[in-house]
Amino acid sequence: MGRLVIVSNRVGVPKRGDAPTAGGLAVALKDAFSNRGGLWFGWSGTVSADPPDVVKHARRGNVDYAVIDLSQEAYEGFYAGHANAALWPVFHFRLGLLSYDRDHAECYRAANRRYAEKLLPLLRPDDTIWVHDYQLIPLGAELRAMGSRHRIGFFHHIPFPPWAVFSAMPGAEEVIRALLAYDLVGVQTHRDLTGLLDCMAQGTGMKVRAGGEIRFRGRRTRFRAFPIAIATDEFAELAARNVTQPATQRLQASLAGRDLIIGAERLDYTKGLPERLRAFGALLERFPEHSSHVTYLQVAARSREDVESYKDLKREIEHLAGRINGDYSDADWTPVRYVGRAVPRDTLAGFYRIAKVGLVTPLRDGMNLVAKEYVAAQDPEDPGVLVLSRFAGAAEGMPEALLVNPLDAYGMAEALNAALTMPLEERRERHAAMFRRLQAHSVSGWAKSFLDALERPDTSDTTHSRAAALSVFQPRLLSRSAATSSDSASEESVVSHVAGWSTARAS
Ligand code: ADQ
Numbered sequence: 355m356g357r358l359v360i361v362s363n364r365v366g367v368p369k370r371g372d373a374p375t376a377g378g379l380a381v382a383l384k385d386a387f388s389n390r391g392g393l394w395f396g397w398s399g400t401v402s403a404d405p406p407d408v409v410k411h412a413r414r415g416n417v418d419y420a421v422i423d424l425s426q427e428a429y430e431g432f433y434a435g436h437a438n439a440a441l442w443p444v445f446h447f448r449l450g451l452l453s454y455d456r457d458h459a460e461c462y463r464a465a466n467r468r469y470a471e472k473l474l475p476l477l478r479p480d481d482t483i484w485v486h487d488y489q490l491i492p493l494g495a496e497l498r499a500m501g502s503r504h505r506i507g508f509f510h511h512i513p514f515p516p517w518a519v520f521s522a523m524p525g526a527e528e529v530i531r532a533l534l535a536y537d538l539v540g541v542q543t544h545r546d547l548t549g550l551l552d553c554m555a556q557g558t559g560m561k562v563r564a565g566g567e568i569r570f571r572g573r574r575t576r577f578r579a580f581p582i583a584i585a586t587d588e589f590a591e592l593a594a595r596n597v598t599q600p601a602t603q604r605l606q607a608s609l610a611g612r613d614l615i616i617g618a619e620r621l622d623y624t625k626g627l628p629e630r631l632r633a634f635g636a637l638l639e640r641f642p643e644h645s646s647h648v649t650y651l652q653v654a655a656r657s658r659e660d661v662e663s664y665k666d667l668k669r670e671i672e673h674l675a676g677r678i679n680g681d682y683s684d685a686d687w688t689p690v691r692y693v694g695r696a697v698p699r700d701t702l703a704g705f706y707r708i709a710k711v712g713l714v715t716p717l718r719d720g721m722n723l724v725a726k727e728y729v730a731a732q733d734p735e736d737p738g739v740l741v742l743s744r745f746a747g748a749a750e751g752m753p754e755a756l757l758v759n760p761l762d763a764y765g766m767a768e769a770l771n772a773a774l775t776m777p778l779e780e781r782r783e784r785h786a787a788m789f790r791r792l793q794a795h796s797v798s799g800w801a802k803s804f805l806d807a808l809e810r811p812d813t814s815d816t817t818h819s820r821a822a823a824l825s826v827f828q829p830r831l832l833s834r835s836a837a838t839s840s841d842s843a844s845e846e847s848v849v850s851h852v853a854g855w856s857t858a859r860a861s
Contacts, residue, residue: 356480358392358805361473363433363489365396367412367419382582384417386484386801391416393481395473398422401429409472422472424465431461434660437489443663444523445488445512446624446718451663454524463492470496477504482809485536487511494535507538507808509580512720513747514541514549517556530557534570538808540580542720542747547579578807581751583800584726586792589703593731596704601697605651606708612687613774615650616709618702618724619716620657621694623667626717626743626760627654631674631690633715633766638682638689640764641771646687648774650713651705655696668694706731711773712740714748715760721747725755729788737785739773741766751791754784 360383383394398410398421412419424433435458443451470493477483483506485493494506520526530553533539541550547566554577555562562568566577596602605614615634619625634650654671658664675690682689697705706712712728725740725748732738742748742755749757756769806813 355390356482357478358387358390359473359477359481359483360386360392360394360486361469361483361490361493362394362396362486363437364399365394365419365421366399367421368414370414382585382797382801385798386805387417393418393420393476395420395476396422396469397424397433400424401426409476420472420476422469428461428465428468431455431458432465433489434658436462438658439663440523441488441491441529442512442624444520444526445515447513447515447519448623448717449519449522451623452523456524459525466490466492467496469493470500473497474500474502477502479504482805483507484509484805484808491529492532495532498535505808506536507540507804508533508536509540509804510546510550510720511542511582513718514546514553516549516552520549520553521557526553527557530554534558534568534573534575536575537573538804538811539575539577540804540807541577542579542581543750544579545750546720546747547577550577574811576807576811580800580804580807581747581795582721582723583795583797584723584730584792585797586726586730586789589727589730590789592700593703593707594733596700597707599701599704601701602704602708605705609649610686612646613648613710614705614708615648615711615713615770615774616653616705616728617650617713617715618653618697618705619655621654621664621668621671622657623663624716624718625654626715627652627667628670628674629717629760629763630713630715630766631671631678632763633760633770634690634713635674635678635681636763636767637770638678640767644771644774645682645689646684648689649687649691650689651691651693651709653693653695653697653702653705656694703727703731706738707733710738711770712738712742713770714740714746715743715758715766716746717743717760719743719746719748723748725749725752726792729755729785730792732785732789734782734785734789736778737781739776739781739784740788741769741773751795752788754787 366380394417400423402423403426409420409422435455439453440458443449469490474497481504483504485506485508488510491508494508497506533554539550541547551562551566554560554568558568560568560570568575617630621627638645671692675692678690679688706728712725714722714725714728716722725742725746728740729752740752740755742752742757743760744757745760749755756773758766758769760766
């Protein structure tokens with residue numbers, strides 16, 4: 355078996371001797387390297403005024419790291435510009451925030467070309483290449499143009515809108531066509547797969563075959579859903595351990611017996627933070643019995659502070675939190691606590707565990723790992739309740755959460771009230787069903803199913819990738835099918851639905 359080569363926008367080279375605890379994706383990908391070794395290539399995270407045109411190398415265990423810096427111009431045009439100001443909003447359905455600049459789009463292509471030029475000499479003929487996320491969509495096409503004949507897969511971590519939305523971005527066809535350079539393109543959910551296949555059919559004008567593939571110039575590109583997972587048992591243990599740690603104990607003591615609602619994410623307009631604050635305000639207005647009995651803690655790690663829309667968002671959140679606290683606080687109670695920075699993963703796990711409600715309400719999200727981590731962190735004997743946006747990919751596999759539309763403040767307030775007053779038996783049942791499903795789909799299984807589908811396309815299509823995709827395709831079917839013999843019937847109906855859809859689009 356050849357090496358695995360992972361390419362991601364940001365590569366954190368671990369310090370020597372670091373335990374591999376960083377978090378979600380890093381753990382998943384390290385696991386994928388574990389039995390075959392390989393190369394991890396991407397941006398160092400450093401912007402150099404005058405970048406040395408060199409690749410920096412490091413070796414940790416059986417993984418070689420190779421990273422390059424970005425110039426200030428590439429950072430502004432490629433990363434802050436086209437990737438974060440054009441692609442990020444359009445992929446999250448936010449056309450009003452889409453800011454397109456032709457020079458930035460050219461910088462995006464040029465940065466991907468440079469990545470390809472630097473990566474190509476490091477490759478061996480039998481390497482398998484796995485490219486991650488929207489910053490690197492054209493990388494496969496650039497590598498092909500330079501003669502690469504490797505197996506190359508691409509995983510898209512964020513939502514995939516239908517063509518009616520995506521085509522609003524100038525140059526949309528070029529982005530979509532670039533995906534045909536890959537052998538396999540993976541997205542998170544059935545909903546994203548539907549959007550992707552729509553874009554492939556309409557953006558290329560090509561026939562999408564039954565099962566979701568396009569054949570073009572002797573290459574077959576397959577499109578599949580691979581819902582990302584977390585290391586559930588490890589996270590559950592981490593949370594249980596951290597309940598007794600000082601940070602969690604201090605938070606618990608400061609609540610003085612009040613219920614805790616928790617939200618945690620990067621400070622990003624896709625995460626629905628202002629809408630969430632309005633919903634919490636609506637809870638206190640509509641259900642005054644909770645006044646003085648509940649505290650909402652929002653932990654929001656700073657992110658992309660040099661993009662204008664992120665500065666506006668920060669101001670709006672601070673204003674809303676201030677207003678709610680001004681309207682409802684008491685001398686001994688502050689309803690909203692806002693922590694504007696990243697907190698260590700183990701601390702966050704302890705916080706999740708003592709929170710009675712996990713409030714995870716993005717306007718759009720590829721998956722949303724916080725939803726899964728919150729459920730994994732709960733005490734099964736006395737679990738909290740997850741209030742989850744129906745627009746998070748995670749919602750497709752978590753029907754037992756209280757699903758809400760994040761734009762409906764009063765609807766969310768009702769869900770919060772239901773969560774805060776839910777009887778223990780119901781909380782246990784909902785939690786147990788979600789926890790079991792999380793345990794059944796490990797993060798290493800996610801990486802394995804993608805790589806199997808990439809490297810053994812003909813066998814894997816009927817095993818891992820299909821099973822993994824089905825776990826989110828039809829949550830209701832899944833919960834029914836767990837103990838019945840209707841699995842194959844359910845599976846067929848889902849598969850034929852997708853096949854029928856793609857055939858119809860193509861005609
Ligand atoms: P993100 O948009 O970064 O990921 P998410 O999936 O929620 O979002 O993962 C965030 C991670 O950061 C979680 O592990 C969470 O615990 C951690 N985190 C959140 N807030 C934090 C804070 N304040 N301090 C420290 N850690 C914090 C993208 C896509 C998602 C997709 C993932 C993985 O946007 O939809 O689920 O990739 O594919």
